[in-house]
Amino acid sequence: MELGRLEYLQALVTEFQVTDSPEAKEQVLANLANFAYDPKNYEYLRQLQVLDLFLDMLAEDNETLVEFAIGGLCNLCLDKTNKDYILEANGVESIINCLSSSNEETVMSAVTTLMYLTTPQSRQQTTALPVVECMLRFSLSASRRLSNLATVFLEDYCTPLQVEEARNLSKHTAVGIPLPKD
Amino acid sequence: MNILVYSFFFFSPQVYTINLESRYLLIQGVPALGVMKELIEQFALYGAIEEYHALDEYPAEQFTEVYLIKFQKLQCARVAKKKMDERSFFGSLLHVCYAPEFETVQETREKLQDRRKYIAKATNQRECFLLKKIEGPKKTVSKNSEHDCPWSTSGSCAASNWDPSCFTSSHRVSHNTGYASGNHNQSLLAFPQYDNSCAETSGYFGQNTSLTLSVHPGGHTPPTSLMQRTVLIDNGVDRFMPRTTHLQERKRKREEGNKFSLIGTSVDSTEVIIGPQLPQVPKVDMDDDSLNTSATLIRNKLKEVADSVSRTSVQKPESSSAKPLVKQRRRI
Secondary structure: OHHHHHHHHHHHHHHHHHOOOHHHHHHHHHHHHHHOOOHHHHHHHHHOOHHHHHHHHOOOOOHHHHHHHHHHHHHHOOOHHHHHHHHHOOHHHHHHHHHHOOEHHHHHHHHHHHHHHOOOOOHHHHOOHHHHHHHHHHOOOOOHHHHHHHHHHHHHHOOHHHHHHHHHHHHHOOOOOOOOEO | OHHHHHHHOOOOOOOOOOOOOOOEEEEEEEEOOOOHHHHHHHHHOOOOEEEEEEOOOOOOOOOEEEEEEEEOOHHHHHHHHHHHOOOEEOOEEOEEEEOHHHOOHHHHHHHHHHHHHHHHHHOOOOOOOOOHHHHHHHHHHHHHOOOOOOHHHHHHHHOOEOOHHHOOOHHHHHHHHHHHHHHOOHHHOOOOOOOOOOOOHHHHHHHOHHHHHHHOOOOOOOOOOHHHHHHHHHHHOOOOOOHHHHHHHHHHHHHHHHHHHHHHHOOOOOOOOOOOOOOOOOOOOOOOHHHHHHHHHHHHHHHHHHHHHHHHHHHHHHHOOHHHHHHHHOOO
């Protein structure tokens, strides 16, 4: 039974690599990202280097692939081993880039992933000043889901000093990056 | 090859993350038949419900209503959604989706924290959470929710119907306001359209059934105290009838009344008339034979015309017998 699961995931990964159809790629990536929700699959996903696959997809032009890849990372990044792996691979940088996506789901997953990746060691990177600035803007978003998430980020993961600093900075640069589309 | 076919089956894929899930469920397609009690009872089978109410302002199909249900536990909402989405309910197909847009900041925070705890437990890592300040306010909450769906609170669940527009009797108003004053308005202010994720959800659950089931091994089989809960709901809330149903009911009664008044004028020999007869039109003596004859003629003619009008209007619904039948069926 458990062997079947590994084989199935392996088949998905192969399918992803072999297919030329963008739709098929999206479908398979979505499947993999959904499998990443269940901790039972983490060992297999690591074995099959799906974490690298997700991280690589963040650089794609196809917005849908980015959305699914960051969703997958959001699903598995709480696990200690996965977290260490993503931090080692310098994944935080490409995750931060997702914050400027126009796709709301991509932005939401990126915010949550950054929260989950925050450790005493990674904190400096995950709560860098541009990130906090971003969160300040998101906290004013009309989308309640996004504003809630950004508020949690600011209140629980940033120091009041960091928030104050970002606030002062954004005062001077009134023109911000546009908010993600709904 | 197999996989390709498998994946194409789900036309537009969606990735599910904790951000898309919620203790709040949006129930669309509930027939406007005053079946809120039945609806809530059905959903309560999957866990304790903390709040519920009709969303009167939410865009809905004709003759249907939209309800918002807040479960005490995310896992209960998850199971309820899985079981109830696309289920037939009083002849209508329910559409159930998560509604995280109704969460407060604190609820979003707790949801993320619960996922953190769950993963820590599942991967056997007693990670010390680096954010002590979250732990503070959470403690009291998590203590309660340590037991899955604590039934002891179900009494208050039944009383937590806090939609102001739903109250049909003053008794219920007084019954509710005391409890609900806290969260009366908070989540009703905005109704952002949030449909993109809903359509594919059943697909996801379909494909991942074995996984989602195994996500929480310490599972929630419906507890034996189920009956007790149902009884509590019965005690708490009388049969509820939403406003739209009331209006429909009133309209139907009015129409029925009109119909009967028309039938009443048509002199049908087989019909048994019960109750006092309407006063007859007084016969006026015109003090002149010729005038009286004319008056009688006119009176008879008027009666004839009136009878023929009422007869056709009575015949109409009979001739198209399908129409009233359909109408009646909706009143089950």
